[in-house]
Amino acid sequence: MTTNQPLPQHSTLVRPGDGHHTKTPVIAFLGTGRMGSPMAANLASAGFELRVWNRTTSRTATLAQHGAYVARTPAEAAQGAGILITMLADGPATEAAANGPDGFLGRFPGLVWVQMATIGARWSARLAVLAARRGVTFVDAPVSGSQAPAEAGQLTILASGPDRVRDLLAPVFGALGRATVWLGPAGAGTRAKLVLNSWLVDLVEATAETLSFARQLGLDPASIVELLRSTPLGSPYAVQKATTMLGGDFTPAFALKHAIKDAELAVQAAQANGTHLTLTEALLPGWRHTAMVHGDDDLSAVYITA
Ligand SMILES: NC(=O)c1ccc[n+]([C@@H]2O[C@H](COP(=O)([O-])OP(=O)(O)OC[C@H]3O[C@@H](n4cnc5c(N)ncnc54)[C@H](OP(=O)(O)O)[C@@H]3O)[C@@H](O)[C@H]2O)c1
Structure with missing residues (x-):
């Protein structure tokens, strides 16, 4: 299930019933745990092309059935993606996925990275600096709500980051939550x-x-x-x-x-x-x-x- 072919950063979405073709970003999703799994499933159900990575590959099986591409490394997941979401346990795991030997930073300038786990203020600031150095837009957007709201697409998204990505992210956050609150520059969400x-x-x-x-x-x-x-x-x-x-x-x-x-x-x-x-x-x-x-x-x- 792997490919080294360059991939488009957008795919064409046909919304059921309306016959309209819309350009939607390909999404890389890192961390398919208790929260990440249902969140990624909701993105797949909303029609986004998904590339997923998880340290324990068996936790991606359901998403593969939803049509997600299962990558072997964070970098491979990011290949061809326009948006990358992290939903890993904590700051150290997130930094390793971003900046470790198989990390996505430094390889995909122009990427929009949406950090949705709870990693704390210091880690969020540190990752924002790393992203900026590598030409990646960093959006700090942790969520309020646990597993059941994640499954129901009813999370509250505490978003913070540059205004210019709001329109791009609106359908993504719309598939994950019932409300998105934009709180200011990156870091305010955390x-x-x-x-x-x-x-x-x-x-x-x-x-x-x-x-x-x-x-x-x-x-x-x-x-x-x-x-x-x-x-x-x-x-x-x-x-x-x-x-x-x-x-x-x-x-x-x-x-x-x-x-x-x-x-x-x-x-x-x-x-x-x-x-x-x-x-x-x-x-x-x-x-x-x-x-x-x-x-x-x-x-x-x-x-x-x-
Ligand atoms: N559960 C909630 O109610 C809730 C609500 C809001 C926010 N959050 C936050 O969301 C984040 C995820 O929570 P969760 O409940 O989904 O936790 P979880 O089920 O324990 O999943 C944690 C994820 O992080 C990965 N991970 C952990 N350590 C790692 C490492 N060293 N290297 C690479 N990957 C690692 C796990 O991979 P493996 O599968 O390989 O272990 C898994 O994908 C946390 O920051 C949590 O505080 C949770």
């Missing part, structure tokens, strides 16, 4: 994502502690979940995670190890700006302890040790 995920981890910790507190007071925690659900006190996310906690099924939608990474990135960003996230810093030691056994489980597993 900063917004850190703020949102600091809120998210604080909420999950408060939820776990609340249920545990109810249990210790001799109450049925399920009755507290019902009270949260039926009053303004319970956010839909907290109620959903509380239900998961009591159900005890910690199949990951958002792995605890990634939530810890995000909490650490938020704490670092706060410290770099001369401030402290008191709640987020306080939950981290307990979460790291829980992650020694439950790092690959859903973050709601923190209830086990709350």
Whole structure:
């Protein structure tokens, strides 16, 4: 399934039912994990020609069935692509895919690179510099929403980068999410994502502690979940995670190890700006302890040790 032929940076899309031929960019997608896989599948379903790469090739099998070309290296995936999306675990994995021996940077000037994983402010700034040196346009666009919204094409895209790529990316983001918010120059998307995920981890910790507190007071925690659900006190996310906690099924939608990474990135960003996230810093030691056994489980597993 490989080719060394030069490929077009655009393909011709025939939209079902309308008979119109539209030029659409070929998309390289790196990282077909829990989030990347359904995101790439939605792009394929929207009619984009896809070139995918993942470290563990078996995780690209479903996308190959969707007609995606499976590349052996990040550079091979980028060949002929107009847009490249990264959805890898973290900053180091993303930099290796971009700038490692098989990386795409330095080979494809003119490429538009959309970085959608949560990698933190420092990594985002570092990758933006690397991209600029190699003539690649860098768009920082992490997402809010976990696996189910990714599958449903209902993510919220926290986009930041140059205005001139907005039109190009509108149909791409349209296939991935229900809303795109443009926040300013590259880096603003990642900063917004850190703020949102600091809120998210604080909420999950408060939820776990609340249920545990109810249990210790001799109450049925399920009755507290019902009270949260039926009053303004319970956010839909907290109620959903509380239900998961009591159900005890910690199949990951958002792995605890990634939530810890995000909490650490938020704490670092706060410290770099001369401030402290008191709640987020306080939950981290307990979460790291829980992650020694439950790092690959859903973050709601923190209830086990709350
Ligand atoms: N899950 C969520 O709810 C959610 C929501 C919003 C944002 N995010 C963010 O989105 C990103 C992906 O999350 P996910 O839930 O899809 O995680 P995941 O299922 O663990 O997938 C991680 C991806 O990164 C790859 N990877 C990890 N380490 C690597 C390395 N050293 N070199 C190359 N590839 C490597 C994995 O490849 P392999 O398949 O080979 O392991 C996989 O493709 C993370 O930054 C996460 O914080 C997640």
